[in-house]
Amino acid sequence: MPIPESDVKWVEEARLGFWEQLYVPAMIDGLKTTIGHIFSPQVKTEQYPEQEPKMPANYRGVHRLNRDEKDRVKCVACYMCATACPAHCIDIVAAPAPAEWADREKYPETFVIDELRCIYCGMCEEACPVDAIELTTLYDLTGLSREQMVFDKEKLLSVFDQTTKAGTDPVRTRAGRLSVASEAPPGQ
Amino acid sequence: MPPFNPVYTAIVIVALVGAVLGLCAFLTLTERKLSAWMQDRVGPNRVGPGGLLQPMADGGKFFLKEEVIPDHVDKLFYVLAPAAAVGTALLALAVVPFGSTVAPPDPVAVTAPAAGGPTPVETFERQQAEYRSHFSFVLNPGLDIGVLYLFAVGSLAVYGGVLAGWSANNKYSLLGALRASAQIISYEIPLGMSVLGVFLIVGSLNPERIIDWQTAGGPYWLLLFQPLALFLFMTSSYAEASRLPFDLPEAEQELVGGYHTEYSALKLGLMLLSEYVHLIAGSFMLAVLFLGGWSLFGLESVSDDPIVTAVLRLLILCGKMFALCIFAQLVRWTIPRFRFDQLMNIAWKVLLPLALLNLICVMVVKQMGWPLVVLTGTSAALVVGAGLFSVWTAGSVTNPKRKVVKLPAGVPAGVTYAS
DSSP: OOBOGGGOOOOOOOOOOHHHHTOHHHHHHHHHHHHHHHHSOOOOOOOTTTSOOOOOTTOOOSEEEOBOTTSOBOOOOOOHHHHHOTTOOEEEEEEEOOTTOTTOSEEEEEEEEETTTOOOOOHHHHHOTTOOEEEOSOOOOOOSSTGGGEEOHHHHHHHHHHHHHHTOOOSSEETTEEOGGGSOOTTO | OOOOOHHHHHHHHHHHHHHHHHHHHHHHHHHHHHHHHHTTOOOSOSSSGGGTTHHHHHHHHHHHSOOOOOTTSOHHHHHHHHHHHHHHHHHGGGGOOOSOOOOOOOOOOOOOOOTTSOOHHHHHHHHHHHHHTSOOSSSSTTOTTHHHHHHHHHHHHHHHHHHHHHHTTOHHHHHHHHHHHHHHHHHHHHHHHHHHHHHHHHOOOOHHHHHHHHHTTSOOOHHHHOHHHHHHHHHHHHHHTTOGGGOGGGOHHHHTTGGGTTOOHHHHHHHHHHHHHHHHHHHHHHHHHTSOTTOOTTGGGSOSOHHHHHHHHHHHHHHHHHHHHHHHHHHHTTSOOOOHHHHHHIIIIIIHHHHHHHHHHHHHHHHHTOOTHHHHHHHHHHHHHHHHHHHHTTTTTTSOOOOOOOOOTTSOBTOOOOO
8 A cells, every 4th residue: 555645754854054064063072972971981781690680580491390389290291381382392201190199180200391492482381271380580501411401300390499499480470379470360 | 314223223123013013902902992981881801800901812812713714815915915914004113203302403505614614524423423312212213204104105005905805806805905995095195185284384204303393492283283184184094094984994884804804813913903003103193293292281301311301202202192092992983984985075075175275375374474373274264164165065065965856746655666
């Protein structure tokens, strides 16, 4: 659809006056600005290794597996996250839940995430029906080998312990309990 | 001319080249720090206290990196180019005074000696002995060709770029080299033309004599009489050194690295070094020609001790040079780069006519015997006149306007049609 003629505004280039044509005053103006910045710098740089950034609570970093009140893994091994994962980095082996776990039929015998394949899209935490898997604000994920970067269930649960202790829970839950952000909006 | 003393000259060469190369290294640090502060960043701050050892790290990196010579280059000229660039840049230092100097004696007219008086030869030898008794802080004292040599060597600088660009057999390099040659040759002319006035006023090309003229009988810095020439010379010398408002030859945005695209390791380092050497030599010349050399409002002769005075004058002149280098860096991070047509227009349509008119003013003033203060007025008048002329022509001299064709009524905007 072409733009109607009435919407087109022709803008003429501003004519430079005598002062601008001299060029030097404009240069001095520019120098004033830059030299002013030299003597009163407004540096906002974070000195990274010494000064750690504070990540927003909805940052998508390393995964964690949440625990419930009885310190059991919350996951019910439904494979929703593994199905939703576009990078196929989640590998779950389900097993029948122990008899004393009355609230579920299955639990994950192994739960392995390849952190190198993961693209940190957050689809797994959206897919999870019991808010068991979440992305935390841990951003500095490093390792010396590929094997180290494949996180098993214990490692993922330890991430939960670590982040809960540090008080950096993700926005969806608070230490495994649902937070305000995940509640249904009022009126539904 | 004083006799040539190889030992003395060798010592001065080593000291001067060492100092200049060291200063080049630290100018890269000031460059990065200044730009960082201007842009509200921190700048290099990890190597040494406050990043002070960063130049060492950079230099070490240039030494240790792999030296890649691509297969498709013309090997001889490819290897020769960095040497040509640095060599010609360093040659300029041969005539640059960097501390206390005295003017060489005038030539002695050969006339019949008065009865009992000294013969012309005796007078000449006495004057030379007196001149030699002063320690001159210049590599080649008493060289009458002086600044002319500097311009001759400065023009050779273009060979480094052209050789590099041509031998690299690469389109980016070639474009950079073409731009470098066009720019440097164009700006040679206003560069030389702007200081002709100084030579006319002083009556010598010898930098020592030019300093002497400015210091004898009070600080008559040529800045006072030739402010326009100072400005033109400074602008042209930035263009000669490919400093930023004029750094078309190595425009990173368009040409990867310009003529040094194909260079790596120490050869790249030499290419970058040569620009800083140009900047230092240009700043020295600026300080010598226009800012009174080693004089600074009487500070240069506070002490009676000759050694203290020599050190003081060395510090004053080098301080002026360093301040001018810093100023060039401030300008670099303040003014946006010119387009290539603007670059050429400025050289040929603004700087060159202004330099010529300034030269004519000097000629007239000298011929009429008017006081030199008149030249200050003519400089200001030329600047104002140029501004008024630009207003009158609506800036169309340096920036020719393209005609804006409005679409005829009824044709929707955004539709192009052939007229």
